[in-house]
Amino acid sequence: MILLGLHQMHAQKIDIKDFNEKAEIADWLLRYDLAAWYSTDALVAKGEEEMSGIGREWFCFQDTTNIWHAVYGKYEHGQYDQVFHFKVKSKEEVIETDEQIDTTFLNKYGKALSRAFKEMKPISDAAGIRFNHYIRENKDGNLEVFIFPGFQPNGTAVYGGEFIYEISPDDEIIKDNSYYQGQFLGFKTDPPREIWLNYREKEKPTLGGVFFAWYYKDYFTKIYIDNKESVSTPFNDNGNYTWIHVEKDLKAEAKKRKQDAREEKRKKI
DSSP: OOEEEGGGOSSOOSOHHHHHHHHHHHHHHHHHHHHHHHHHHHHTTSOHHHHTTOOSOOEEEEOTTOOEEEEEEEEETTEEEEEEEEEESSSSOEEEOOOOOOHHHHHHHHHHHHHHHHHHHHHHHHHOSOEEEEEEEOTTSOEEEEEEEOOOTTSEEEEEEEEEEEEOTTSOEEEEOOEEEEEEEEEEOSSOOEEEEEETTOSSOOHHHHHHHHHTTTTSSEEEEEESSEEEEEEEETTEEEEEEEEEOHHHHHHHHHHHHHHHHHHHO
């Protein structure tokens, strides 16, 4: 593949504003994921009977002081039943509390998650893989739900589908920014190596692609998001990560494909 750095190109094919917005969401998703992960470590100590009251609709949120909360319960028959509530300050400081969260708040989040799960059910049932979900309220009062393939129990990092919904308090899907390639693809994280995510049918990096690269950046030596006209990768500069974008030289690529085709034809003759 032939690439040219951005500083060498006059045409700005990469939408930096769009990418930065996705990168900001990906960073929030990662922080949410860490809060969820730390809270599940505390959850495993619970008994089987207590755990039976937990459904799929558990979630995390940040309060006005930026402290993360993890809520475990079940949403059914229009009501959210809170079972466990943890305040997550760090990996070492996960505090269980008896504080009951506002019922309206719980019902709103539980209802949106239930709606999102229902929407993607045909794909999730057929896929046979584990998914992670994330939720937050936006400035319009709607709920944004993000569902991506999780890190699989066998050590496989999966991509190829992302399910992103904006859902109103009335349970209506306002926006559906989901993307599914038709199949899920994955890479074992051991051994660490360079990997390429095939998004060549897409003009811009998807949120799922950006999040995958950001989430797994320490699992692989390099992760490239390969889009139609550009490639993006998180770059490790002595422990500080930044994003690098390069644009493809499409003319040179087309020329190389023709040369390869001619060479292949000669071999057959």
